Amino acid sequence: MKKVLIATANKGKAKEFESLFAPLGFEVTTLLDYPEMEEVEETGETFKENAILKAEAASNQFKVMAIADDSGLLIDALNGDPGVYSARYAGKEKNDEENIKKVLRNLQGIPAEKRTARFHCTLAVSVPGEKTLTVTGECEGMITTEKLGDGGFGYDPIFWIEDQSCTLAQMTREEKSAISHRGKALEKLKEVLPKIIN
Template sequence: MKRVIIATQNKGKAKDFETLLTPLGYEVLTLRDVAEDMDVEETGVTFEENAIIKAEAVSEALQIPVIADDSGLEIDALGGEPGVYSARYAGGEKSDEANIDKVLAKLDGVMEDERTARFRCVLAVAAPNKKTITVSGTCEGNILSERRGENGFGYDPIFYVPTLGKTLAELSPEEKAAVSHRGNAIRNLKDALPEWLDNAE
């Protein structure tokens, strides 16, 4: 089984990648497994810039192929917020509950049909002496006024997928992978991944 490094410390993201990449024959490792103390500062202003920064920094440091993910929630009524600041929307400490509370407070009084939003994910794949490639994926939905579901992480409990009639937090990992922004991005990457990783080794 081939190994692929995901440049994240986030257990939720790691689980998403495992659900999608393990069936393709890849063992998914994260920074928790290979470089627990490594923390790359995300100085970009777009998801793509941040994903490239992370992928190239980790690949350069470890001299191995790396996939980095930058993703977040874009709410139309808030002009695209929280965007690249999704993880720390409510402040310096990453708190899913505080972030959700801030979104709900800012959307207070916004009509249901105006609460459209999407999750966006950009993946960057970097390896020593290779050109970094990026792919993206989205998941369209609406922001509810209250939490629903116990699964997932981040904003999943308030992100409602109309085609399924459920929030992302009400889906199993496999159901979520079939519709999520990260799932869509990984599927866009999947065709290039085996050839790309083979060439990178």
């Protein structure tokens, strides 16, 4: 059976890829299956650069097709911050709660109509000996003034989707996948997969 390595230790992310690859006869593995892989330092200045770094490192080390994603939150009133630093916005240790607090602090006094933001996701697909391919997806929203909902992860509780009249954290996993930045990137990946596999 062919293997694809999803360069993440996040089980939630891995599940989203499994539904895409299992029907194509691929065994989906994650970094949890390769504990010997060292964490790749994200030295890129863009989501694309970081996604490529992670995918190529995994693909080269284990000689399999590897997919990595780099994603984050871009807030217009903060000049695109937290951007590529979304996971560690409040400090070196990843801490969703502290990251959210910092965003809300930095947006204090900013009126609702100026709290526009988007989630961005770049997926990089690396196959040994081939040129790395990338696809992207984005999801538009607004930043709330307080946390709403307890689903999802990261900044989901403060990311308001106008059309749905709720935050990402108030949606079911299926509802979120249908409109999320990662969901959109995965849809694009589906379109180019046959080309990659062949």
